[in-house]
Amino acid sequence: MTARRLVVVSAGLRVPSSTRLLADQLAEASAAELDRRGVPVETEPIELRDHGHDIVNHLLAGFPPASLKPALDTVAAADGLIVVTPIFNASYSGLFKAFFDLVGDDALVDRPVLIGATGGTARHSLALEHALRPMFSYLRAVVVPTSVFAAPEDWAGGSAQGTLRGRIDRAARELAAQIARREPTEAADPFRLTTSFDQLLTGD
Structure with a gap:
């Protein structure tokens, strides 16, 4: 069975x-969960902090720097996405939004996505539903029902505890189910002709 590509995009700003931590869990x-279902998986993390300058350069110049393009291609070729952002002023971070502004319009169509976020207060958890979910729905991704928010009190001893652990496990089951029921994503061929030679010759 072909291994599925699980891409994990994290927009944390500090180390x-x-x-x-939430993205990794x-x-x-x-x-x-995919392993339990007999579906092999390869996990690929993308740390947006490492691409901050290149993201801005892409926005300004209109084309991706060489070091950023592999990250965009990895997202486009994913069989499933986990995306996690810190919440600032009741919404996703600017770095997170800027990166997904650069993802192709059709890159995430029918792609399973699990959304997560962290913040300094549990009140920020509403941003998952009024900011992240609408954005990925606009991109025509399939956002799993359970979103996961972690406030400072959810962490103890550096790991997820109690109800947070339950939300992580439930969201993981939902994402795994969506990935398992789909055929593996075919990576786009940059050299594939989208117009036939007959169309080119006739000008259609």
């Missing part, structure tokens, strides 16, 4: 980062 739970 260490609770955003990255979501990825671990999702990979374990």
Whole structure:
């Protein structure tokens, strides 16, 4: 069976980062659930902090720097996505939004996505439903029902505890189910002709 590609996009700004910690735990739970279903998986993390300057340069110049293009291609070729952002001023971070502004319009169509976020207060959890979910729905992705938010009180001893652990496991099951029921994503061929030679010759 072809291994599925689970891409984990984290927009944490600091090291260490609770955003990255949540992303890693979501990825671990999702990979374990896929393994339980007999679906091999390869997990690929993307840390947006490492691409901050290139994201801005792409926005200004209109084309991706060489070091950023592999990250965009990885997202486009994913069989499933886990995306986690810190919440600032009741919405996703600018870095997170800027990166997904650069993803192709059709790149995430019918792609399973698990959304997560971290913030300094549980009140920010509403941003998952009024900011992240609408954005990925606009991109025509399939956002799993359970979103996962982690506030400072959800962490103890550096790991997810109690109800947070339950949300992580439930979201992982939902994502794994969506990935398992789909055929593996075919990577786009940049040299594939989208117009036939007959159309080119006739000008159609």
